[in-house]
Amino acid sequence: MVLSNFFQPTLDFAKQLDKEDNLSHFREEFYLKPDSIYMDGNSLGLLSRRAERTLLESLADWKEHGIDGWTQGNHPWFTLSEKLGELSAPLIGASPDEVIVTGSTTVNLHQLVATFYKPEGARTKILADELTFPSDIYALQSQIRIHGYDPDTHLIRVKSRDGRFLEEDDIIEAMADDIALIILPTVLYRSGQILDMKRLTEEAHRRGILIGFDGCHSIGAIPHSFSEWDVDFAYWCNYKHLNGGPGGVGGLFVNRKHFGTNPGLAGWFGSRKDKQFDMEHTLTPAESAGAYQIGTPHVLSLAPLLGSLEIFSEAGIANIRQKSLQINQYLMNLIEHELADYGFIIGSPREDVRRGGHVSLEHEEAARICKALKKNNVIPDFRAPNIIRLAPVALYTSYAEVWEVIQIFKKIMAEEQYKIFHNEREVVA
Ligand SMILES: Cc1ncc(COP(=O)(O)O)c(C=O)c1O
Numbered sequence: 001m002v003l004s005n006f007f008q009p010t011l012d013f014a015k016q017l018d019k020e021d022n023l024s025h026f027r028e029e030f031y032l033k034p035d036s037i038y039m040d041g042n043s044l045g046l047l048s049r050r051a052e053r054t055l056l057e058s059l060a061d062w063k064e065h066g067i068d069g070w071t072q073g074n075h076p077w078f079t080l081s082e083k084l085g086e087l088s089a090p091l092i093g094a095s096p097d098e099v100i101v102t103g104s105t106t107v108n109l110h111q112l113v114a115t116f117y118k119p120e121g122a123r124t125k126i127l128a129d130e131l132t133f134p135s136d137i138y139a140l141q142s143q144i145r146i147h148g149y150d151p152d153t154h155l156i157r158v159k160s161r162d163g164r165f166l167e168e169d170d171i172i173e174a175m176a177d178d179i180a181l182i183i184l185p186t187v188l189y190r191s192g193q194i195l196d197m198k199r200l201t202e203e204a205h206r207r208g209i210l211i212g213f214d215g216c217h218s219i220g221a222i223p224h225s226f227s228e229w230d231v232d233f234a235y236w237c238n239y240k241h242l243n244g245g246p247g248g249v250g251g252l253f254v255n256r257k258h259f260g261t262n263p264g265l266a267g268w269f270g271s272r273k274d275k276q277f278d279m280e281h282t283l284t285p286a287e288s289a290g291a292y293q294i295g296t297p298h299v300l301s302l303a304p305l306l307g308s309l310e311i312f313s314e315a316g317i318a319n320i321r322q323k324s325l326q327i328n329q330y331l332m333n334l335i336e337h338e339l340a341d342y343g344f345i346i347g348s349p350r351e352d353v354r355r356g357g358h359v360s361l362e363h364e365e366a367a368r369i370c371k372a373l374k375k376n377n378v379i380p381d382f383r384a385p386n387i388i389r390l391a392p393v394a395l396y397t398s399y400a401e402v403w404e405v406i407q408i409f410k411k412i413m414a415e416e417q418y419k420i421f422h423n424e425r426e427v428v429a
């Protein structure tokens with residue numbers, strides 16, 4: 001159905017969309033609270049029964065096998081990062097050996113920059129953007145310092161024209177002769193804009209520059225073709241759209257053409273599996289993305305992802321994307337129809353190809369509107385100074401819930417319920 005042609009702002013219409021939703025049965029797999037509506041899966045995805053099961057199975061392996069859990073049991077720990085890499089590979093469009101589940105977003109970024117940032121001659125700078133998540137910027141600044149350069153001169157941040165979006169043309173224009181490496185988000189964490197990764201990679205390579213992407217806000221929400229686009233590397237977390245659990249282990253992709261590049265930050269889990277326990281003082285790195293692991297994986301934070309990725313493999317990322325686009329479009333239609341009088345601005349791209357898995361809503365009272373939503377059992381998140389992010393998640397959000405969220409919004413605005421709160425952010429969201 002093309003929603004823009006058929007949209008109706010009624011609960012009946014929402015229920016009809018739920019009936020037509022061929023992913024709706026996955027909703028039962030998640031722990032949803034009956035009295036609240038969760039719209040924050042873009043920040044922390046919910047627990048599924050399958051993720052819980054694989055975590056409990058891993059605990060049982062520990063109980064049963066002790067040290068032998070590394071090689072025996074339900075999910076042997078020694079190869080779990082590789083196995084999860086294999087299961088994640090279809091989500092990012094890579095071969096299984098190009099992906100490893102290890103570290104965390106920020107740690108993996110450090111690893112990849114330590115590996116691939118090789119300032120030489122006039123090429124000494126890193127190109128990023130001014131809308132990027134702060135942790136990435138801190139990591140890049142520190143890596144630049146380690147190389148003896150000043151981040152003020154060596155970290156170039158492409159400017160946004162409007163504070164919401166980045167123009168690919170502006171990024172390409174900034175790909176100058178002194179840039180050694182480019183780090184960009186796949187999807188911007190505030191506006192949800194998708195960058196044209198294929199085009200940016202082509203343009204970077206045309207100029208002899210390596211390029212890597214932060215996939216935190218896209219993995220599990222949109223399909224990727226990292227191998228086909230020839231992206232050099234990428235890194236992400238598994239706790240947002242992939243529902244791997246708070247602080248869950250992250251992931252990284254290294255294009256196979258770079259296999260054999262020595263890890264910038266080496267550790268024994270980067271060894272070839274058959275050599276690791278030889279305990280030699282000369283590292284023999286794995287001939288795969290596994291080479292970029294550092295130390296012992298956090299097994300109990302890997303385990304839930306096994307169950308979660310099973311769900312993604314059954315649902316299929318193309319189907320997930322299709323529903324995600326439709327339900328986000330539905331949300332935006334409702335916002336325009338029902339909230340037109342209340343001064344909201346949709347701060348996400350309207351075109352499907354440029355929008356990820358969430359919608360960003362701007363309002364000068366956003367912080368306290370968010371608090372009023374929570375008081376009404378709707379869970380969004382707030383990003384200063386004026387953004388409410390709403391993520392209807394393909395696997396567990398219903399159209400009827402989205403309809404209800406907007407009715408609650410409308411009531412909060414009409415009754416000015418938000419005015420009893422301070423317009424300041426909470427600690428986290
Ligand atoms: C785009 C992006 N990059 C980096 C991070 C940092 O991730 P972590 O704290 O897991 O290293 C986050 C989330 O916190 C993020 O959304």
Ligand SMILES: Nc1c(O)cccc1C(=O)C[C@H](N)C(=O)O
Pocket residue numbers: 042043044189216428
């Ligand atoms: N990583 C987080 C954390 O450790 C605590 C609270 C929230 C987060 C997040 O992931 C925030 C998220 N990356 C964002 O887009 O704002």
